[in-house]
Amino acid sequence: DTEVTQTPKHLVMGMTNKKSLKCEQHMGHRAMYWYKQKAKKPPELMFVYSYEKLSINESVPSRFSPECPNSSLLNLHLHALQPEDSALYLCASSQLTGPGELFFGEGSRLTVL
């Protein structure tokens, strides 16, 4: 199984809503990532979890709250978002040793009204 599964694929929310994005992998990877991608731009790193602990936070606003309940799951909790937060949110996972290429999910397309 070389898949990273993200749900939902599409999400529309108002600025006062609370929602969550979910990511799951069963490859035994111990690093998991959240990226934000705007149209025609490269992915921008948001958070990295290593061994279920937050290891990198790229100065992301607190309205984005990551959570790693176990080694297979990664959540991104969303609250009081702004329209400029509309983007494709990509989850990825990798091994922590060796080349460590990232395996990406298909992404969650978020629209904030």
Next chain:
Amino acid sequence: AQTVTQSQPEMSVQEAETVTLSCTYDTSESDYYLFWYKQPPSRQMILVIRQEAYKQQNATENRFSVNFQKAAKSFSLKISDSQLGDAAMYFCAYRSYNTDKLIFGTGTRLQVFP
């Protein structure tokens, strides 16, 4: 800090022809990994090819090969016998040995014409 530069925002190629996508990077490290990722219009980013900096031999994966010039900090991707399914955004990426961070270039959009 490391940076990755892709100087070709768009490229096009005729089906069955060969195309080369350019990538340069800047780093003071000696040990690192380089990757080419492909993102088709359906969105999912997939790995095309990877190169470990300590290996002098250029990586090859079927129709995809790289020209890795460590001294010049250059990492180009050659696609041979281009197919319509190769049309996508291609990202060059850098990762050092001792970090979880993958640094992407700005991407090159490849169009393939029949």
